[in-house]
Amino acid sequence: MADDLLTAFSPLAERAAAEAEWPDRISVRDYVRAVEIGAFESERGQTQRLRFDIVLEVAASAEGDDVDSVLSYDTLVGAVEAELAERRLNLLETLAEGIAARSVSDRRARRVFVRVEKLDRIPGALGVEIVRRREDVLAQAPDGPAPRVVRLEAGADHRALTGPAVVVLPPEQAPDVAGEAGRRLTLLAMEQAAWELAGRDPRFTVAASRTEIDWALGQGLVCLWAPSKLVLAAAVPPEAEPIALADWLARELGAGEVETLGSDGGMRTAAASGGDI
Numbered sequence: 011m012a013d014d015l016l017t018a019f020s021p022l023a024e025r026a027a028a029e030a031e032w033p034d035r036i037s038v039r040d041y042v043r044a045v046e047i048g049a050f051e052s053e054r055g056q057t058q059r060l061r062f063d064i065v066l067e068v069a070a071s072a073e074g075d076d077v078d079s080v081l082s083y084d085t086l087v088g089a090v091e092a093e094l095a096e097r098r099l100n101l102l103e104t105l106a107e108g109i110a111a112r113s114v115s116d117r118r119a120r121r122v123f124v125r126v127e128k129l130d131r132i133p134g135a136l137g138v139e140i141v142r143r144r145e146d147v148l149a150q151a152p153d154g155p156a157p158r159v160v161r162l163e164a165g166a167d168h169r170a171l172t173g174p175a176v177v178v179l180p181p182e183q184a185p186d187v188a189g190e191a192g193r194r195l196t197l198l199a200m201e202q203a204a205w206e207l208a209g210r211d212p213r214f215t216v217a218a219s220r221t222e223i224d225w226a227l228g229q230g231l232v233c234l235w236a237p238s239k240l241v242l243a244a245a246v247p248p249e250a251e252p253i254a255l256a257d258w259l260a261r262e263l264g265a266g267e268v269e270t271l272g273s274d275g276g277m278r279t280a281a282a283s284g285g286d287i
Contacts (some may be wrong), residue, residue: 041087042061043059064123106140107140114144114148156263161178166273196251201218205236218240
């Protein structure tokens, strides 16, 4: 009993370590936000400080220094911010559940510890703490919308693009070079097109890694894909041309279809050639 009490009132990271089923963890501690929350009339119309502590147990990280091989800390901060932006809540319990569900949405996540505390209601802190496993959360959650992959044809009006979506752009000019050099130059030309468009339209962001794509989609952004990083790292890379790349990316992200914004302003939809890879 003494050990249980000690664990219960310890920092969340210590509790996670004491109950560890997976040795690798990422965490966010003492993250404080001022929000409107609470069921009492006295809590309406004013903000109060909430403190968040989150520990996420993950599958063993791959060796190396590649950001796509590990879960980003932005996953945890993003889970908090997305839940706070979703709607006004009465209960800390509901907020903690939403944060937990978002935190374990990545396939590399295993179990999450979430502690949410109100700092302004009493001289100390009052709050809730929950522990959730990924498989249990997924079993209870309805299927969410699949990511949108949009291919932009040459001459199409980019102003018609809306998020969340990841966009595959055509190269400004296809290189007149064959073989591996031509493939890499085509990928670079597509990246140049993405950066040029993002520079002209501040609504857009450029993403090269899976982590960056997931974050942008989670924020509801229009994400312009810089394809070299993912394509060159693929075991079986696609052909370096926009139609094949859009189809490959849709399968990688679990999207069932590819939308094409044409130069005539029309949007066409075609099924991706395969399922989730």
